Amino acid sequence: LASLRSTATRTEGGWLLNGQKTWSSRSSFADWAFGLFRSDRDAQRHKGITYFMFDLRSPGVTVRPIAQLDGEPGFAELFLENVFVPDDPANPAESGVIGEVNNGWRVAMSTAANERGLSLRAPGRFLATTDRLVDLWKRNRTEVPAAADVDRRVADAWIGSRAYELSTYQTVSRLAAGGQLGMESSINKVFWSQWDIAAQETALDLQGTDAEIADEWTDGYLFSLSGPIYAGTNEIQRNVIAERLLGLPRGDR
Ligand SMILES: Cc1cc2nc3c(=O)[nH]c(=O)nc-3n(C[C@H](O)[C@H](O)[C@H](O)COP(=O)(O)OP(=O)(O)OC[C@H]3O[C@@H](n4cnc5c(N)ncnc54)[C@H](O)[C@@H]3O)c2cc1C
Structure with missing residues (x-):
């Protein structure tokens, strides 16, 4: 950039x-x-x-x-x-x-930290997706092969969306008390983008072959695939986490 x-x-x-x-x-x-x-x-x-x-x-x-x-x-x-x-x-x-x-670089870094760490993906989006996912699971769970492991995956989505909500409250409380967003926003970004793909894939698996004609979940799935790209790719976020948060040595570039 x-x-x-x-x-x-x-x-x-x-x-x-x-x-x-x-x-x-x-x-x-x-x-x-x-x-x-x-x-x-x-x-x-x-x-x-x-x-x-x-x-x-x-x-x-x-x-x-x-x-x-x-x-x-x-x-x-x-x-x-x-x-x-x-x-x-x-x-x-x-x-x-x-x-x-x-001094625009500093402003841009602040924008990016807010985007990744707080403002771009509200917890409500994931809580609502989880509610729809649980409904789908209740309707279809008996028809899905055990190997698809949907019970565990739906539970994971439920736990993840609640954890994300609590983590967002914590971030907002910290900011309200005068704190600032920092590199930890990268962890947040990797989390919400991966959560979204996993939840959408679970929804598709719960629908079997019907998933191909179910527009609402197909759109959500396609959009979720862009999550690891926008707001800074997840590869770059992992570099930030490794080098700047964990202090690991730089890898070969
Ligand atoms: C849905 C969506 C909305 C977007 N909205 C906007 C917007 O509003 N405004 C805007 O300006 N942009 C926007 N973008 C663009 C987005 O910010 C870029 O696509 C993104 O930052 C990646 O940059 P790039 O496409 O140039 O990929 P590149 O930087 O060319 O990366 C290509 C691949 O190489 C990997 N890579 C690159 N460098 C490294 C490295 N050092 N270490 C490891 N891997 C590396 C990347 O992770 C990626 O997988 C949007 C993109 C999408 C998908």
Whole structure:
């Protein structure tokens, strides 16, 4: 990420943004987007980057929706050509700069920690999935071969969703008391993305061959497969856990 090439150039009353950003979730229909832009080309990689909010209807913005496997335009690719973003000391409320100029890396790390550690996957999502899974299990459990081990897997999903809820309460309490999110967000991210795939696979196994025509679970299963990729891939999160939390030596790259 630090090798990004999109740029921000000072102009009268603000900045001009130029560049391109792909896989921007929901930006096919959103009003605003954020992005990182290199604002000082002479600074070292992680420095000289600024975090901007910009209006997707500004002149110079092109939003090109990307259709997913299911045909929905969940993402877009954004192209920016001399897009003006205000940043006038006389009117700070209108400024599109989040945090400080040239300090965007720090803001981005905070965004990422919140995304992985708290805000992206609410426990309610998993509690609701668990309720549906338990209903499905009650209806279908006797028809599933013992080798599928569904009793244990449903129990695991139930325990995992409750544990995730309690862990989220703990994180929120910590933040309310003035604490901060840190590297432990990576553990959280690996947990919720793996939980989701396991629960969705269990639901498919509970339906046998009918699963192929049961839209609600098929959609959930397909989306769960992207969990280990977005918000930073799980391989990278495991590197973070190993090196920065556990202090293990770096592996070969
Ligand atoms: C559903 C979804 C929503 C998304 N939404 C957004 C969004 O809103 N905004 C946005 O900017 N992006 C978004 N993305 C993009 C996402 O952030 C990237 O796809 C993700 O960070 C991985 O980057 P990459 O695709 O460039 O893969 P790469 O970095 O090229 O990685 C490819 C593979 O190599 C592995 N790998 C790479 N480096 C290492 C390493 N050092 N050690 C071990 N393994 C490594 C990765 O784990 C991965 O398996 C979204 C993606 C998905 C799937």
